[in-house]
Amino acid sequence: MQKAPAIESVESTETGPAAASASLDIVLLRTFLQVVDAGGFALAGEQLALTPSAVSGHIRRLEESAGARLLARTTRRLELTPAGETLYIYARNIVDLEREARARLHGHAMHGRLRVGASEDFAGTWLPRVLQTFRRWHPDAAIELKVGITADLLRQQGRGKLDVVFGKQCARISDDIGDEGELLWEEPLVWAYSAVSALEADAPVPLAVFPDPCVYRESALAALAASGRPWRIAFESGSMAGCVAAALAGFAVAPIARSQLRDGLRELGVADGLPELPDAQFYAFARKVAPAVTALVEAVRELGARNRFASVALR
Structure with a gap:
């Protein structure tokens, strides 16, 4: 950065x-x-x-x-x-x-149903707190949530099935999904592993990843290949909670956004023989400009910024 x-x-x-x-x-x-x-x-x-x-x-x-x-x-x-x-x-x-x-x-409270798509890290980590704020602002609005892979959600949005999508990509992955989205924030992608387990120095890195296609998986494999560090897929799950659980257990190393680190996990790095990962970039993709969409995007941006910056030294 x-x-x-x-x-x-x-x-x-x-x-x-x-x-x-x-x-x-x-x-x-x-x-x-x-x-x-x-x-x-x-x-x-x-x-x-x-x-x-x-x-x-x-x-x-x-x-x-x-x-x-x-x-x-x-x-x-x-x-x-x-x-x-x-x-x-x-x-x-x-x-x-x-x-x-x-x-x-001023009668600006929103009504009606808002159809939202979100990648699992959005839905599981940030969206619950965003919805608390959004509900206070707009208690009569209803939200229909679809959780999935960003690329799939954008295809559904293109067919008119979603009003707004919250998704991600990584800085060094040649994917153009960010061209039409609004960048909300970016933060480092990190290697997460059990805080009480030691990673074997000479063994292939056991990975906990999503199935293809997944930008975190692509970034992790590309970084390991470029560094010459051998690896193996030890745990594969369509659930972020599953990948984090594997890391917490010391079963595998999971690439996750730094803000998703929690008690029981530690960040591995060059000292552990692992290469640097690119930044994870979080986007909002709005199908139409509407007050409810604008309000929800703003709530996500504010919460993401607070989580990203408030707990670390400011620039």
């Missing part, structure tokens, strides 16, 4: 009774969320149509209102402080509630 530019230093703020009693401006909260979700001031500024210095000013004013430093800065990195982590949770709820209130007051 591209190396992010250095972030300008922002003066620290002082706490005190006056600062602690100040109100929290929702505009500043939105900027704060965007900085965290986008991973830095420059990207947040682009998405908010603000200059980096304006974004910096928003954060400074918010810290003055909060009476606490929210972002710890060095010349090249930006991290949430404990106070920043706390405010992030409250700010997300405040902004979501404000959006919900405006939708209700």
Whole structure:
């Protein structure tokens, strides 16, 4: 991935009774969320149509209102402080509630049925939390969900059977499915294995993968072939939960998006004799522009950004 530019230093703020009693401006909260979700001031500024210095000013004013430093800065990195982590949770709820209130007051709540297609990692990892938010915004909307392989879902969408598809591809796989989709976020694809098991150094890598066609499988096999590391298919399943279970048991190594790592799994890498994998790219493919589709895509984008960036050092 591209190396992010250095972030300008922002003066620290002082706490005190006056600062602690100040109100929290929702505009500043939105900027704060965007900085965290986008991973830095420059990207947040682009998405908010603000200059980096304006974004910096928003954060400074918010810290003055909060009476606490929210972002710890060095010349090249930006991290949430404990106070920043706390405010992030409250700010997300405040902004979501404000959006919900405006939708209700202006009659923008959605009705009808939305037909959604999603790859299994979307459906199993992100979609439940997305639907919680979407239901708050649009309690009268209904969703019909189809889970499957991205390429198959896009074919169904082409036949008019799905309104929106959430799917994936990998950066070094020559697949053009992203040409007509909207890139929501990207993150590293990693080798996941049991945290308590040792991988045999000289043996072929036992893999837990989806059946063909699968971009994670293709990326893993291409990387192993390029590195000359032998491999074997030890576990094959059409279920992401099945592949993760095989990795948790130490039965096989599973290529998964980094955000899907969980307790009991560890990430293997070059030190374990495994090659680097490409980035996993997550897309939304909308058949038509409709308010309900736009709202669902936005909910997915926000959640993906929070999972991707909030738990790591910001650029």
